[in-house]
Amino acid sequence: AQTVTQSQPEMSVQEAETVTLSCTYDTSESDYYLFWYKQPPSRQMILVIRQEAYKQQNATENRFSVNFQKAAKSFSLKISDSQLGDAAMYFCAYFDSGGSNYKLTFGKGTLLTVNP
Amino acid sequence: DGGITQSPKYLFRKEGQNVTLSCEQNLNHDAMYWYRQDPGQGLRLIYYSQIVNDFQKGDIAEGYSVSREKKESFPLTVTSAQKNPTAFYLCASGDSPYEQYFGPGTRLTVT
Numbered sequence: 501a502q503t504v505t506q507s508q509p510e511m512s513v514q515e516a517e518t519v520t521l522s523c524t525y526d527t528s529e530s531d532y533y534l535f536w537y538k539q540p541p542s543r544q545m546i547l548v549i550r551q552e553a554y555k556q557q558n559a560t561e562n563r564f565s566v567n568f569q570k571a572a573k574s575f576s577l578k579i580s581d582s583q584l585g586d587a588a589m590y591f592c593a594y595f596d597s598g599g600s601n602y603k604l605t606f607g608k609g610t611l612l613t614v615n616p
Numbered sequence: 617d618g619g620i621t622q623s624p625k626y627l628f629r630k631e632g633q634n635v636t637l638s639c640e641q642n643l644n645h646d647a648m649y650w651y652r653q654d655p656g657q658g659l660r661l662i663y664y665s666q667i668v669n670d671f672q673k674g675d676i677a678e679g680y681s682v683s684r685e686k687k688e689s690f691p692l693t694v695t696s697a698q699k700n701p702t703a704f705y706l707c708a709s710g711d712s713p714y715e716q717y718f719g720p721g722t723r724l725t726v727t
Binding site for chain 2: 504537543544550591593595597602603605607609
């Protein structure tokens with residue numbers, strides 16, 4: 501079964517600085533998707549960024565970028581120029597695109613605090 | 617406005633009562649999903665539906681039931697058989713299985 505591990509329960513960063521959140525996953529599949537979701541205090545899950553495993557190029561979305569290391573099964577999220585609004589719980593998630601189960605497998609999350 | 621709505625935001629029930637959580641979407645998405653979130657945990661899939669009148673169990677379906685009579689609606693019933701129903705419930709929908717957009721969630725408290 502696929503598993504997703506976020507080894508940092510909490511992280512903090514100073515406003516305007518850069519922070520990297522870690523995620524590792526375990527799978528025997530070659531075709532899959534990886535995601536970072538943000539859950540602010542409102543608790544709505546917001547998609548931050550998505551990476552397709554067959555694409556070697558790392559995905560970027562404005563201040564958010566990933567470092568996807570397929571062989572190492574690592575998928576870290578870098579937030580540049582951190583803003584107070586980035587404070588949230590961040591979840592890494594995995595989707596097996598070759599399977600019949602339409603399930604997102606989530607890690608347990610990393611709580612990010614942004615200090616002014 | 618297009619989006620996913622869940623109502624109510626907070627729900628309180630007595631133990632032994634069934635309760636139904638609403639999820640509606642006007643995005644014309646084929647697939648809809650129900651997840652449960654507990655403190656300190658990621659989301660876990662309860663049920664999903666790819667098309668109307670069809671749905672499949674997720675990892676933690678015991679004690680829950682769903683229906684999909686309309687494309688835009690996917691209500692979740694938490695039955696009295698669910699041993700620990702107090703949780704945050706999130707509904708999602710998407711055109712593709714790797715695109716899931718979430719509603720605002722319902723916090724269910726059973727005492």
